[in-house]
Amino acid sequence: MPPYTTERFFNDAISVRQPEKGYRFSVDPVLLAGHAAPRPGERIADLGTGCGIMPLILSHRYPDTRITGIELQAELAALARKNMEENRLSGAISILTKDIRTLGPADLGGCVDLVITNPPYKKQKSGRINPDPQKAIARHEIELTLAELLASAARILVSGGRFIIIFPAERLGELMQGMEKNGMGPGSARFIHTKRDRIAKRVILTGIKNQRPIFTVEPPLFIPNSKDILKKMTNSDFNA
DSSP states (O other), rough: OOOOEEEETTTTEEEEEEEESSSSHHHHHOOOOOEEEETTTTTTETOOOOOOOHHEEEEEHHOOOEEEESSSHHHHHHHHHHHHHTTTTTTEEEEEEEEEEOOOOGGGTTTTEEEEEEOOOBOTSSOOOOHHHHHHHHHTTTTTOHHHHHHHHHHHHHEEEEEEEEGGGGGGGHHHHHHHHTTEEEEEEEEEEESSTTSSSEEEEEEEEEEOOOOEEOOOOOOOOOHHHHHHHHHOOOOO
């Protein structure tokens, strides 16, 4: 296994290894995991799980859930499995090495109740492509476009199941249109700002399959310094 660092959450109750170099999770999946609130007994799929950060947080907070993390990159999937083993959560969390574009209910033992995702957020031809393959695939739509992600999420959700994504706020219109196209009615949005007088950088959007709920905008979340917030979150319980 290549060099890695270890981050600790919930007063050292869980530990998360991630590559010292290569793709490292940002505050985004931590915020999304803090925002999600699975119901007892729900089955969850994390599309693009990376090192498994979101399943680890959710399983710790909601031990009666069952989670599958899906990851295309074999090296990251292997690291995610190692994280589950070291935290003794292999019974609650499984990691599947799979191309999300070909993912179906049969791969998961049936449809799931909740899909969460912190997907690639930059269009393939926008901005500089990182020379590190792990970072490039995680950040740019090289192996997975937004349209492909939404189609896969809708395919594996039960009717009435929830879809929760964190994504650039500037792509909200495209995101909502894509969800509607795949039969997932947008239900709520929460905007994330770096400062109170700045436009939102990210949005957490929730949708429901085969429903058109009344759309609500939740109170905004202000993250002035993501590194400080991440450090704080790794040392205590939290809710986004």
